[in-house]
Amino acid sequence: MGFWFLVCIFSLSSFYASSRAEGGNVEGTIFIDGKSAIGMIDEDFICATLDWWPPEKCDYGTCSWGHASLINLDLNDKILVNAIKAFTPLKIRLGGTLQDKVIYDTEDNQLPCVQFVRNSSEMFGFTQGCLPMYRWDELNAFFKKTGVKVVFGLNALAGRSIQPDGSAAGPWNYSNAESFIRYTVQKNYPIYGWELGNELSGNGVGTRVAADQYAADMISLYKIVQRTYIGMDSKPLIIAPGGFYDATWFQEFLYMTGNSVDVMTHHIYNLGPGVDEHLVEKILDPSYLDGEASTFSGLQNILKTSETSARAWVGESGGAYNSGHNLVSNAFVYSFWYLDELGMASTYDTKSYCRQSLIGGNYGLLNTTTFVPNPDYYSALLWHRLMGRNVLSTTFSGTKSIRAYAHCAKKSKGITLLLINLNNTTTVQVNIAFNSTWIQQHRPSHHRSHRPHKRKVLHQRSANGLTREEYHLTAKDGNLHSQTMLLNGNILTVNSSGDIPSMEPVYVNSSNPIVVAPFSIVFAHLPQVLPVCW
């Protein structure tokens, strides 16, 4: 143990030395307010999506979906199985644009069960498609084997007619969906949540449904779930609308659905279209990233002031819409955006965050053809393992280039910090300070004795040999577009058996500042105990 400890310290310091070579150094301080939690995420906060897009789905001349749809995904792939199992559980939301045109091939279905066919005069560019029940059986066997918590998006356009103004009118015809739910219940397939519709709220994408009609449909779904799950102890969550946040629409919908909705899901594509040439610049711009906060806080306020107990999830978020951008959305640089989103969403009490996609498009956590994890897969897994439920308020002073988040640790009474350095040249030495008055003893720091005592900053005790665990993530060869990520200087990759690597920390003396290299991400698990984390 002692030997390995020294080896770790040694390798980390050489890792710092190489990354610090060209640039400057600045000091910063993360202030953690340990008095109370500002948010509480679900244990299974990390969620990813599986979509319906067939191989013929193309954007800007590239077809990035391959065989990654619910209909044709290879469920026997070893890496896929291992990648999901590593989370136990991973929440997966099944849905996307075409979900609203899916027919379930239950016994009542009168239509032929055929797949989506490309046709540019059809809404969303494809005809209706069909989910055969043998495929639903296969999917459920796979979910059981891999321990997935399933959220299923139902076909909210069934029975509606498209009006000249582009809206979809009339009530949801739920008869096919109800028999699908009944089939699912009879087979004992566990469903964590039934979600109604995809991107039909507000102005909608392709078409839209008015809030009052949607609310009436939600009440129908609520009743379907009540009667199909009758006598069962736990019922699935009822989720909507799976669309873009629109204050007026969301408010009206919540008011009219009352307690028929458990979760309000909203979608995020804040980086613009996948074809955008400036995605990386946007990701590296702190004020651009901050732009999403108004959506989170708007929804949080609406939920707080509504009569319901509904909570917020990000139901689908892929950063750049129309399937993302190759070598950006599936490269190291996307982890800056993704982890920042996870951090920010948590501070606004978002309970879960579904990444578009687990696989498929250019924004998959896994490579569409090889199933090999992209950098964001490892970022998601580290978050899942290290970031606990209670979200702590933090402020960072010293440089705008650092994004800083803190949660109670997941598997200890300590704290986990997430620090993201968006600066390409400057290494940031991060001091940790608690600005609540109760914590441990005051120990003036020799580093910063020259600073004015503006705040009552109390420092951690570190004299008794305490160490913390650090996970430093960087791009291979410093290339932001690399699809290979390094953890503490070592390449993260599956081995020839398709096993996900164990991700080991380095151990660092707690009295040293956290050294955050240029263009790097650090998770730091601190031993300090806060009452809010007990």
Ligand SMILES: *[C@@H]1O[C@H](CO)[C@@H](O)[C@H](O)[C@H]1NC(C)=O
């Ligand atoms: C495409 O859809 C339109 C409208 O539904 C239909 O009239 C047309 O026949 C379809 N084209 C093909 C090639 O199926």
Ligand SMILES: *[C@@H]1O[C@H](CO)[C@@H](O)[C@H](O)[C@H]1NC(C)=O
């Ligand atoms: C609803 O759809 C089913 C087919 O799934 C159809 O048989 C039924 O007539 C429709 N109901 C209404 C009210 O249109």
Ligand SMILES: *[C@@H]1O[C@H](CO)[C@@H](O)[C@H](O)[C@H]1NC(C)=O
């Ligand atoms: C998937 O991996 C292969 C092999 O490394 C690579 O050539 C391809 O570009 C990757 N695809 C995507 C979409 O990242």
Ligand SMILES: *[C@@H]1O[C@H](CO)[C@@H](O)[C@H](O)[C@H]1NC(C)=O
């Ligand atoms: C990086 O940080 C240094 C020092 O704080 C600053 O001068 C520089 O402008 C930053 N660069 C970028 C791209 O933000």
Ligand SMILES: *[C@@H]1O[C@H](CO)[C@@H](O)[C@H](O)[C@H]1NC(C)=O
């Ligand atoms: C760092 O980023 C700035 C701003 O994007 C750029 O002008 C500069 O060339 C970069 N420096 C290096 C060493 O990459």
Ligand SMILES: *[C@@H]1O[C@H](CO)[C@@H](O)[C@H](O)[C@H]1NC(C)=O
């Ligand atoms: C902790 O410090 C931050 C930054 O100075 C401040 O915003 C916050 O209100 C402080 N909290 C308490 C409880 O003093």
Ligand SMILES: *[C@@H]1O[C@H](CO)[C@@H](O)[C@H](O)[C@H]1NC(C)=O
């Ligand atoms: C940690 O650093 C402090 C202060 O530099 C030092 O006194 C202590 O011995 C170090 N602990 C370990 C385990 O190296």
Ligand SMILES: *[C@@H]1O[C@H](CO)[C@@H](O)[C@H](O)[C@H]1NC(C)=O
């Ligand atoms: C792959 O990694 C796993 C877990 O680290 C290990 O158990 C297994 O033996 C490795 N297989 C090969 C072929 O290296």
